[in-house]
Amino acid sequence: MxxxxxxxxxxxSYVIRQKLAGRERYPLVLMLEPLFRCNLACAGCGKIQxxxxxxxxxxxxxxxxxxxxxxxxxxxxxxxxEPLMYPEIGPLVKALVARKKYVYLCTNAILLKxxxxxxxxxxxxxxxxxxxxxxxxxxxxxxxxxxxxxxxxVEGIKEALRRGFRVTTNSTLFDGADALRMREFFDTMMDLGxxxxxxxxxxxxxxxxxxxHFLRTQRAHDLFSTLLSNPKRRWKFNQSPLFLQxxxxxxxxxxxxxxxxxxxxxxxxxxxxxxxEGYAASFKELLETTRWENYGRSSGNEKCRDCxxxxxxxxxxxxxxxxxxxxxxxxxxATVTGRF
Amino acid sequence: MTDGAALExxxxxxxxxVPLEEVIDKxxxxxxxVTVVKTDGSETVxxxxxxxxxxAVPFVQMFDADGAGPIxxxxxxxxxxxxxxxxxxxxxxxxxxxRAKEAAKTAQHPEKGSDPAPSRGA
Ligand code: SF4
Ligand code: SF4
Numbered sequence: 001m002x003x004x005x006x007x008x009x010x011x012x013s014y015v016i017r018q019k020l021a022g023r024e025r026y027p028l029v030l031m032l033e034p035l036f037r038c039n040l041a042c043a044g045c046g047k048i049q050x051x052x053x054x055x056x057x058x059x060x061x062x063x064x065x066x067x068x069x070x071x072x073x074x075x076x077x078x079x080x081x082e083p084l085m086y087p088e089i090g091p092l093v094k095a096l097v098a099r100k101k102y103v104y105l106c107t108n109a110i111l112l113k114x115x116x117x118x119x120x121x122x123x124x125x126x127x128x129x130x131x132x133x134x135x136x137x138x139x140x141x142x143x144x145x146x147x148x149x150x151x152x153x154v155e156g157i158k159e160a161l162r163r164g165f166r167v168t169t170n171s172t173l174f175d176g177a178d179a180l181r182m183r184e185f186f187d188t189m190m191d192l193g194x195x196x197x198x199x200x201x202x203x204x205x206x207x208x209x210x211x212x213h214f215l216r217t218q219r220a221h222d223l224f225s226t227l228l229s230n231p232k233r234r235w236k237f238n239q240s241p242l243f244l245q246x247x248x249x250x251x252x253x254x255x256x257x258x259x260x261x262x263x264x265x266x267x268x269x270x271x272x273x274x275x276x277e278g279y280a281a282s283f284k285e286l287l288e289t290t291r292w293e294n295y296g297r298s299s300g301n302e303k304c305r306d307c308x309x310x311x312x313x314x315x316x317x318x319x320x321x322x323x324x325x326x327x328x329x330x331x332x333x334a335t336v337t338g339r340f
Numbered sequence: 341m342t343d344g345a346a347l348e349x350x351x352x353x354x355x356x357x358v359p360l361e362e363v364i365d366k367x368x369x370x371x372x373x374v375t376v377v378k379t380d381g382s383e384t385v386x387x388x389x390x391x392x393x394x395x396a397v398p399f400v401q402m403f404d405a406d407g408a409g410p411i412x413x414x415x416x417x418x419x420x421x422x423x424x425x426x427x428x429x430x431x432x433x434x435x436x437x438x439r440a441k442e443a444a445k446t447a448q449h450p451e452k453g454s455d456p457a458p459s460r461g462a
Contacts, residue, residue: 043436049371049429051387053407266389278368279390279401289394 112156196238259315373425
């Protein structure tokens with residue numbers, strides 16, 4: 001486990017405070033999308049499939065901070081689109097760090113070196129780059145539909161590390177991913193010196209018979225078991241070990257999408273980062289008026305049936321850690337031994 | 341009339357077999373601009389990003405073609421919605437991209453086949 005102790009403590013004490021206050025639903029990570037524009041056009045990426053006037057729009061820093069202040073989570077993740085294309089990204093990160101939020105800037109890193117050289121950011125324990133890499137060079141360039149992106153991203157990572165920034169990676173694994181190549185990828189990232197890695201299965205939704213749904217889930221468990229059942233001590237993951245066990249099929253959780261709420265130019269997205277069923281004008285309205293019972297695997301909603309993505313299930317894993325001594329013990333055990 | 345590609349250019353006439361609520365739902369799912377025709381005859385071109393019928397006065401929200409908004413329009417004020425803009429999601433799924441790539445490979449190496457591909461989220 002690679003999350004720094006101060007960050008672990010901030011999250012632990014936050015969750016305990018929520019529990020003591022008797023809050024049933026609380027946010028852990030705000031997914032703050034200041035824009036949908038991107039300098040890549042990965043096939044099937046729903047974030048960039050909008051008419052031009054929407055892609056030109058972005059939130060103001062004031063709108064971003066008002067959303068953060070209302071929601072008040074311990075962690076803010078800034079995905080997109082490509083946040084390094086957001087003209088106010090420097091001031092936004094600075095303001096979030098000043099609020100002592102742990103900030104993950106999720107980037108494809110094409111512009112990273114350039115923005116670092118321009119002096120846009122300062123290293124801080126509250127601030128990490130989370131670089132999108134879906135595997136080694138061949139796999140990543142194929143995933144993002146453009147050659148050369150892996151090399152640019154690695155250059156960006158090296159430059160950020162050289163300048164003293166925290167750097168993590170985030171990888172989405174689709175059905176058919178090569179577990180052995182991904183293990184090589186983990187080695188390569190550790191050799192580069194990244195602080196930790198985040199992995200999540202891709203979200204796929206298609207109408208299919210029950211048996212096919214079952215097989216898809218089974219294949220995902222098999223993939224993550226092959227990847228993680230014999231982890232190397234040097235691999236560090238910047239996420240809950242219980243979530244990784246969930247991906248391996250060793251635990252079952254229910255989705256808690258309010259744990260990772262999403263705010264963007266349309267407002268507060270219902271119900272989660274992946275699915276757009278409408279928007280609320282405030283976080284309060286999102287919490288109070290979303291029909292949460294209609295989502296998650298046990299809801300019977302077919303769009304949720306195969307879903308195991310981190311934005312729905314990682315908050316559940318964190319919640320479980322603090323819900324019982326057993327959850328806490330299992331988390332500590334996996335963290336200390338590095339085994340899942 | 342269920343997927344985006346099929347919706348592009350659709351100019352539904354609300355009434356028999358085509359309820360307004362259904363057209364609004366399709367406009368909400370559609371990844372392109374539409375033209376909302378109001379009962380007073382006025383038209384607004386833009387992107388419908390929200391709709392809510394679980395409230396006392398159901399409404400849609402949109403940004404117009406210049407990005408101005410959000411503009412709220414009550415269901416009761418909508419005569420129809422025409423799917424006038426290009427569907428930005430049409431043909432750009434991850435599965436479609438892999439199929440095209442695989443087809444190109446197969447053309448080079450005709451002995452290799454391909455499996456159905458997954459779709460990409462986000
Ligand atoms: S880099 Fe991310 S936001 Fe940009 S097109 Fe690819 S998946 Fe979408
Ligand atoms: S199960 Fe997945 S798609 Fe459904 S609400 Fe949860 S995160 Fe979203």
